Amino acid sequence: MNSVTVSSGTSLTANVTIGADASLGLHDVSVTTGSEQATEFVPGPLTVVSSAAALGGGPSIASISPTLGALGQTLDVAIVGQNTSFADGVSTASFSGSGITVQSTQVTDATHASAHIVIANDAGLGFRDVSVETGPEQATLRTGFQVLATPPEVCGNCTDDDGDGMVDYEDSDCCSAPASMTIKAFKFKVSKKGTPSPLTIGISVPMTGIDPTSSDVELQLSNGNGEAFCALLTHGGWSKKKKSFKFSDKTGAAGGLSIGVLNFKKKGAIANLVLTGKRIDLSRFTDPSYTATLRIGSQCATGSKRKGH
Ligand SMILES: [Ca+2]
Numbered sequence: 001m002n003s004v005t006v007s008s009g010t011s012l013t014a015n016v017t018i019g020a021d022a023s024l025g026l027h028d029v030s031v032t033t034g035s036e037q038a039t040e041f042v043p044g045p046l047t048v049v050s051s052a053a054a055l056g057g058g059p060s061i062a063s064i065s066p067t068l069g070a071l072g073q074t075l076d077v078a079i080v081g082q083n084t085s086f087a088d089g090v091s092t093a094s095f096s097g098s099g100i101t102v103q104s105t106q107v108t109d110a111t112h113a114s115a116h117i118v119i120a121n122d123a124g125l126g127f128r129d130v131s132v133e134t135g136p137e138q139a140t141l142r143t144g145f146q147v148l149a150t151p152p153e154v155c156g157n158c159t160d161d162d163g164d165g166m167v168d169y170e171d172s173d174c175c176s177a178p179a180s181m182t183i184k185a186f187k188f189k190v191s192k193k194g195t196p197s198p199l200t201i202g203i204s205v206p207m208t209g210i211d212p213t214s215s216d217v218e219l220q221l222s223n224g225n226g227e228a229f230c231a232l233l234t235h236g237g238w239s240k241k242k243k244s245f246k247f248s249d250k251t252g253a254a255g256g257l258s259i260g261v262l263n264f265k266k267k268g269a270i271a272n273l274v275l276t277g278k279r280i281d282l283s284r285f286t287d288p289s290y291t292a293t294l295r296i297g298s299q300c301a302t303g304s305k306r307k308g309h
């Protein structure tokens with residue numbers, strides 16, 4: 001510690017020299033003012049790294065996934081290192097602050113690890129630093145992980161993860177700027193016995209450059225009763241046929257949608273999509289006014305139509 005310059009009751013600058021033999025890793029910081037002692041509320045806010053790391057050539061964490069977690073969640077966080085030497089049984093991951101417990105750290109290779117974490121119900125909200133220690137090696141990603149009060153919306157799982165009533169691409173968390181689609185045909189029968197019935201939906205969407213053989217398609221239908229239908233038509237089910245794309249699924253994995261055709265008007269700006277399934281049960285949904293949401297790749301669109309029989 002060389003000098004301390006106080007600029008206000010809550011702010012000071014400490015000039016420190018870090019010795020060549022200082023231990024690498026997180027260090028606690030505290031300030032003593034007479035009888036008052038202020039300590040950090042996240043442990044180890046100062047990280048000492050090797051000089052190579054300080055120059056950018058040392059070990060660091062390039063990315064993690066997911067970057068968000070909610071109170072009470074148990075997650076596997078994938079960690080990608082850069083210039084690291086992760087080793088299974090040696091490397092341990094940690095998250096700054098209190099309330100995130102790393103139950104295990106698994107390493108697949110020198111730059112890939114996975115941390116199995118539990119976020120306590122009373123963990124502090126906000127950003128956390130993520131670190132992996134491998135012997136003396138320390139790799140840290142500043143503010144790489146965020147703790148939220150409620151789970152984030154996960155896009156593409158047909159679940160309203162954050163509980164706001166909007167599923168996947170209906171939710172602005174997944175689709176911040178939906179294009180306005182035109183629903184050209186929308187037909188299904190409500191069986192009196194409540195058995196699955198044919199559904200056909202035809203949609204005209206202003207999407208450009210879309211290719212469902214490389215981008216998954218998700219179709220959602222909702223009405224006043226809630227989410228009626230949500231299906232992921234994975235890119236593997238699509239094939240290119242001249243200027244159009246065809247979808248085929250016989251397994252039922254696409255929510256019962258079995259046939260689809262996607263083609264383009266002349267200049268390719270408007271795509272026409274028709275999807276049909278033979279046995280889809282919408283009988284629980286008595287509100288005849290449906291909103292469709294379609295996602296192809298990163299583009300999304302929404303439109304409404306009253307049911308036609
Ligand atoms: Ca979701």
Ligand SMILES: [Ca+2]
Nearest residue numbers: 160164166171
């Ligand atoms: Ca939601």
